[in-house]
Amino acid sequence: MSSEIKVQIAGWLLDPDHPKRFLDSSLAVLESELKKQGLEKIYSEIELPLAKILEEIHQVGIKVDLDFLKKLSIKAAKELEQMTKRIYELAGTPFNLNSPKQLSEVLYEKLKIDFKGVPKTKTGLRTTDAEALETIKARHPVVALILDYRELFKIYSTYIEPLRNLAGPDGRVRTTFLQTNTATGRLSSQNPNLQNIPAPKGRGSPRSESGRPTIDYGEAIRKAFIAEKGFSLGAFDYSQIELRVLASVSDDERMIDAFKKGLDIHALTASNVYNVDISKVTPEMRRFAKTLNFGVVYGMGSDSFARSSGLSREEAQTFIAEYFNDFNGVRQWQEKTIQAARDFGYVENLNGRRRILENINFSNRRLAAEAERMAINMPIQSLAADIIKMAMIKIARIFKDQGLWLKKVRMLLSIHDELLFEISDDILKETIPLIEKEMESAYRLKVPLKVDLAYGKNWAEL
DNA sequence: TGCTTCACG
DNA sequence: ACGTACGTGAAGCAA
Secondary structure, three states, X not given: OOHHHHHHHHHHHHOOOOHHHHOOOOHHHHHHHHHHOOOHHHHHHHHHHHHXXXXXXXXXXXXXXXXXXXXXXXXXXXXXXXXXXXXXXXXXXXXXXXXXXXHXXXXXXXXXXXXXXXXEOOOOOEXXXXXXXXXXXXXXXXXXXXXXXXXXXXXXXXXXXXXXXXXXXXXXXXXXXXXXXXXXXXXXXXXXXXXOOOOOOOOOOOOOOOOOOOOOHHHHHHHOEEOOOOEEEEEEEEOXXXXXXXXXXXXXXXXXXXXXXXXXXXXXXXXXXXXXXXXXXXXXXXXXXXXXXXXXXXXXXXXXXXXXXXXXXXXXXXXXXXXXXXXXXXHHHHHHHHHHHHHHOEEEOOOOOEEEOOOOOOOOHHHHHHHHHHHHHHHHHHHHHHHHHHHHHHHHHHHHHOOOEOOOEEEEEEOXXXXXXXXXXXXXXXXXXXXXXXXXXXXXXXXXXXXXXXXXXXHXXX
């Protein structure tokens, strides 16, 4: 392990917001400082061994189907051109579709589309983001086309073309996983970012109308990620890891009980906040409950929940109150955590990983409230990140011991709660349950960890 | 370089 | 009156 990497990791652990501050220090100084701050274990047992694995992931890369991408590129370019032409017709003028400024002029001034309820951006322009376009969609036929254009252009310019350009002569793309670039201890991925590859849309609407995308391009992108000949891709994702961590960390009796019993957590939440039997929960009730569960992990207020759920502010408030009434352990833990953040100026997860919150005691309510949300989210998100890191290390060790690592089993990607592997077909069947088991036992929570898995010859099948 | 927008967990 | 839900990276535009 190069000393520079050690220094970088050590410096970041000591001060995530100012990693460079420590770069001039000697490793010996940093290591004693790590010990003093109780970060020694995270450093030596997680980040350092992980650095080696991330380097190997980079070296291995992931195979993409360049012939397929080329065809996709041509098809997408053709569709973009047609959509552009049609939009110019409907707008009555050509303009730069990729310029939010020009688009807002065309939409709100030239076409005089009613912008009631459409907010402005911080620079004073009327926003043209997807949410705004959705609300004015019925007011002019060009709007729906612009939404489609945006979606396809995004895929084309961010995924199709860069992947083709970044693939090596062996048809493999090599992302760089950064270990010291997030405030919570998550990994990030860049050049290319392989942690935000589009997901298939699911049961999409029929795409028969003219001027609309003819296929699900998100699904197509995932199809382009393939296994080498004689190998399969295996995807293993932790089921609801953040909510399980929340249940465990907050010691909330009801939530722990639910996970122990293997209940559908969103349905359970719905049954609680609506005060109905879990068997009487409708799909709609479950949807609201799911939004609520996410919101709680993010530390949302009633306004945000109202917005994302479509409820009125009063209704949203009632739901949240009901939620914290039902999951009292969660409420108490959040209050305790915010108070600790105020007292110490930082929060930490169960492993002692820290996030410094400079603004937590500011008198500016907005900034303080922001810091409070970070305070209750960080211990959850960061422990989930630690768990998957520990799983990666365990798994790599096992296959190295067996002499299979990189030859028959390759770790390709780590996507927050999911690991993607390339596994030789001759050992696929016995390897899958092994990985699953290692992930589920990577860390002992008060609730079980559950892993969902799938395998196939390309990423879209999984 | 900052802003806007949008892809993911 | 203010759209503050957490964490990222990348593209194109405009200055």
